[in-house]
Amino acid sequence: MSRSRDVTHSASTYEELSCVELVELITDYLEGALPEELRDRFDRHIGRCTGCSTYVAQMRATIEATGGLTPEALSPEAERGLLDAFRGWRQPAD
Amino acid sequence: MRSKWSVIRGSSHGGAKRYARAVENQAVAPVEDETELIAALRAGDEAAFRALIAMYHAMLVRVARMYVSTQALAEEVAQETWLAVIEGIDRFEGRSSLKTWLFRILTNRAKTRGIREGRTLPFSSLEPADPAVESDRFNGADHNWPGHWAAPPRAFPEERLLAAETREVIEHAIAALPPTQRTVISLRDVEGWSAEEVCNALTLTETNQRVLLHRARSAVRAALEQYLDESES
Numbered sequence: 509m510s511r512s513r514d515v516t517h518s519a520s521t522y523e524e525l526s527c528v529e530l531v532e533l534i535t536d537y538l539e540g541a542l543p544e545e546l547r548d549r550f551d552r553h554i555g556r557c558t559g560c561s562t563y564v565a566q567m568r569a570t571i572e573a574t575g576g577l578t579p580e581a582l583s584p585e586a587e588r589g590l591l592d593a594f595r596g597w598r599q600p601a602d
Numbered sequence: 603m604r605s606k607w608s609v610i611r612g613s614s615h616g617g618a619k620r621y622a623r624a625v626e627n628q629a630v631a632p633v634e635d636e637t638e639l640i641a642a643l644r645a646g647d648e649a650a651f652r653a654l655i656a657m658y659h660a661m662l663v664r665v666a667r668m669y670v671s672t673q674a675l676a677e678e679v680a681q682e683t684w685l686a687v688i689e690g691i692d693r694f695e696g697r698s699s700l701k702t703w704l705f706r707i708l709t710n711r712a713k714t715r716g717i718r719e720g721r722t723l724p725f726s727s728l729e730p731a732d733p734a735v736e737s738d739r740f741n742g743a744d745h746n747w748p749g750h751w752a753a754p755p756r757a758f759p760e761e762r763l764l765a766a767e768t769r770e771v772i773e774h775a776i777a778a779l780p781p782t783q784r785t786v787i788s789l790r791d792v793e794g795w796s797a798e799e800v801c802n803a804l805t806l807t808e809t810n811q812r813v814l815l816h817r818a819r820s821a822v823r824a825a826l827e828q829y830l831d832e833s834e835s
Binding site: 526527528529531532534535536539541557558559560562563565566567569570571572573574575576577579580581582586587589590591593594595597 | 648651652655656659660661664677681684685688689733734735737740748749750751754755756757758760763764768769772773776787788791792793794797808812815816819820822823826827
């Protein structure tokens with residue numbers, strides 16, 4: 509993993525998170541993958557920092573908007589080809 | 603042949619999401635109950651097969667494309683996978699989900715092809731990434747508040763997030779991602795797969811899955827921010 513600063517193994521774990529660190533931890537936070545202590549620091553930070561609470565809201569909005577996209581289509585040609593093959597596989601000519 | 607799976611017929615675009623909608627409308631049984639789907643496939647039920655390819659073919663091709671050099675090869679690997687599914691369905695024991703089994707077959711085949719082509723595997727190493735947010739948005743080390751926002755983000759205007767143009771911005775941002783990130787964000791956030799399903803299908807560690815998702819989401823957020831900020835001012 510390459511993060512600009514490895515905050516997960518910081519010697520001074522009680523040091524407050526900075527904003528530049530928080531934006532790199534946000535996915536682990538949203539995925540529920542942060543260790544408890546780090547999650548608490550994250551929560552404390554967004555409780556006080558308008559910029560970062562806005563950032564978290566932006567990220568949640570981004571995920572929701574991405575979820576509104578239409579899944580990739582299967583072209584009619586591709587479907588036809590696969591179905592022809594399926595008929596051949598399951599029902600060999602007799 | 604009339605079959606419960608025929609509800610999928612005639613739909614215009616693919617993916618598990620559409621299937622989920624059909625499930626919500628109680629048009630088809632939820633995919634958790636795979637026993638019936640598997641039985642239908644074994645019986646040669648074409649509608650069941652059609653339902654399955656509508657759900658997964660496009661993603662199979664996309665995943666295969668990470669391992670092989672051309673779109674044509676990726677299509678071929680996906681085709682082979684379907685053949686293996688049809689041939690192997692009688693022996694499928696249901697220890698994993700059908701989806702996991704399907705993507706395992708695909709990645710194994712695609713890897714073999716990729717190696718034959720002399721390509722390196724896409725997840726063998728993660729390149730160092732750009733920061734999630736441009737570093738000049740934060741205070742420098744000599745500032746009283748180093749690492750804090752110099753140019754803080756502004757709230758996204760909610761009413762614009764659902765606009766067609768905004769969706770296009772997101773689509774372009776995803777299309778511009780490296781293939782591994784594009785696949786992970788497509789499966790997770792567009793198709794709605796769980797982290798575990800993505801790890802299984804792509805044989806990724808949980809950590810690497812999250813790193814790829816993080817980079818992809820951060821890039822999409824940045825593209826959205828740029829677009830929304832520019833058009834606001």
